[in-house]
Amino acid sequence: MMLIDTLQHMGLDHLFKEEIGSTLSSIYNNFTHQTHHGHNLFESSLFFRLFRQHGYRVSPKMLKKFIDKNGEFKLASSKDIKGLMSLYEASHLNIGEDILRKGKEFSSKHLWDSIEWLDNKHANQVKETLEHPYHMSIQRYKARRYISMHQDDHENGCKDVVLFELAKYEFNxxxxxxxxxxxxxxxxxxxxxxxxxxxxxxxxxxxxxxxxxxxxxxxxxxxxxxxxxxxxxxxxxxxxxxxxxxxxxxxxxxxxxxxxxxxxxxxxxxxxxxxxxxxxxxxxxxxxxxxxxxxxxxxxxxxxxxxxxxxxxxxxxxxxxxxxxxxxxxxxxxxxxxxxxxxxxxxxxxxxxxxxxxxxxxxxxxxxxxxxxxxxxxxxxxxxxxxxxxxxxxxxxxxxxxxxxxxxxxxxxxxxxxxxxxxxxxxxxxxxxxxxxxxxxxxxxxxxxxxxxxxxxxxxxxxxxxxxxxxxxxxxxxxxxxxx
CATH class of the missing domain: 1.10.600.10 (Farnesyl Diphosphate Synthase)
Structure with missing residues (x-):
């Protein structure tokens, strides 16, 4: 799922349409009868976002395990930056569900607060998520910004180096x-x-x-x-x-x-x-x-x-x-x-x-x-x-x-x-x-x-x-x- 998400953010998903479709179908079939969709807030939010985005019937009820007895998101998640970013991204695929409205409010508040204590690199990534969530953004514009923002990772030999080269070539x-x-x-x-x-x-x-x-x-x-x-x-x-x-x-x-x-x-x-x-x-x-x-x-x-x-x-x-x-x-x-x-x-x-x-x-x-x-x-x-x-x-x-x-x-x-x-x-x-x-x-x-x-x-x-x-x-x- 993380690879599919990376392909989308790079603007390369249209080149792997069949592979992405079959992979998501396989994952969905394996998990469709299970109530457990991810160990943490990041995985659960990513699962929900990818499958709803691709037309699968998924409910945000899978996020209920991160809700306290008062119906609010647990404060324990407020320092989980990766999970908050994933929840914020997922919240924009709302079709009128209150849990996603609460998720957006909770994640945006704590992400904005986190910018004060994060280092520059991670603070910029948080700001990018807040200002340009994937579902609300134009794909090629988002890809352009994503590739530029992760250029240093690419030059330092990240595992996605081939994808970066392909993304730059395709964009140009x-x-x-x-x-x-x-x-x-x-x-x-x-x-x-x-x-x-x-x-x-x-x-x-x-x-x-x-x-x-x-x-x-x-x-x-x-x-x-x-x-x-x-x-x-x-x-x-x-x-x-x-x-x-x-x-x-x-x-x-x-x-x-x-x-x-x-x-x-x-x-x-x-x-x-x-x-x-x-x-x-x-x-x-x-x-x-x-x-x-x-x-x-x-x-x-x-x-x-x-x-x-x-x-x-x-x-x-x-x-x-x-x-x-x-x-x-x-x-x-x-x-x-x-x-x-x-x-x-x-x-x-x-x-x-x-x-x-x-x-x-x-x-x-x-x-x-x-x-x-x-x-x-x-x-x-x-x-x-x-x-x-x-x-x-x-x-x-x-x-x-x-x-x-x-x-x-x-x-x-x-x-x-x-x-x-x-x-x-x-x-x-x-x-x-x-x-x-x-x-x-x-x-x-x-x-x-x-x-x-x-x-x-x-x-x-x-x-x-x-x-x-x-x-x-x-x-x-x-x-x-x-x-x-």
Missing amino acids: VVQLLHQRELDAILSWWKKTGLALELSFVRDQALKWYMGPLTMVPQPHHSKCRIVLTKAIAFIYIIDDIFDVYGTLDELSLFTQAISKWDISAINNLPNYMKVCFNALYNVTNEIAEITLKEYGWNPISTLCKSWGKLCNAFLQEAKWFASKQVPNKDEYMRNAVTSSGVFIVIVHLFFLMGQGLTLENIQHIENDPSFVSKSGTILRLWDDLGSAKDENQKGFDGSYLDLYMKEHQECTAKEAQDHVMVMISRAWEALNKESFSQSSFPQPLINANLNLARMVRVMYSYNDDNHHLPMLDDYIFSLLHHPL
Whole structure:
């Protein structure tokens, strides 16, 4: 189990998928009828985390032996740093279990306290675990940090020296592939001329590519990443049309045209909207043709519906702003989950990956399944915590935080922020439950959706001093510009 965990942290587990699967199956079959799953907190937590992560039915009740008669974790474990780190990692695979919430609180408190008396090396390892737990982290980013942090062990002849060499080689080769993909995207974006013709929209091709890079990082998804980035670009472009440029009448006409998906309907639109519709029409047809050619299914109907749904959500926000009508927090969130754009991304990715293309699944994904809406909730709440400080937008994007404080005038800003963080934690628990028990959609799509949720914190963790995104800057530098 420790070797499998090391492979995951190095980003090498995709190279040993069959071996890991058969090994876990063998271990699970040996232990499935036993109540004893490890001698100590480290082993028990590792067992629970690995098997839940890989879709096995395991209960955190195996951790009860570390609970005292008052229902709290025993203080005897408070100095077991290795065990606490393992418990903290396991606690993030919560699907609503109180014992894991207590485990997270207990382990995080004592791990933060331990930093004061640990040596620098071990203190840094503890901080890395606290700030970047594996389940909540982007795998390639985590691998980059793990390899760098354990570089000294490698140079001093650790037992995993061959794995370190393989991990560095694999990381650098894939990094070169991603650099070529980014070049192709930048070339496409320049050729569209949209940055010049729609000068008011955000010109952030690199940022748009970060989503696909995170969601489907495996080398064989190269074409998928490039094409998905094109679709993501239009989420931002259309958002800016609604939020910073279009009048309400123009936006209503634009939404009608998109919903009908009728190229002739653009005759009634202003020129900038014609430019956008034409470009979106071409990219959407390109994606439909790729899916039809490679997988034998034409997704154009579902893709068109998804863009209509997004525009209607944007239009609702524009109407709220124009009428100075403020929705209640629940009305806002129902609309905001759609306007987050997560639904659009997952629908397009579903067809580009080409797995599980059945009529039942297509009907299901058109209705915004729960595993998608939970990621949308996480994105929207994180975005609202940052108040979109990196954007210069005048429209009603809204903020759940502001609406919550308006409805609970007795609470402070700090209390409201704490409430939103609890909501994000609960949304993650619900997303975990959906992801670990999902049977209809293929697991690669479920994993991609989890990766999208993991990316949210990177995209919206603002620096309070200058409103920059230091984690995103480090992420881009580490994955695209700095070889190992």
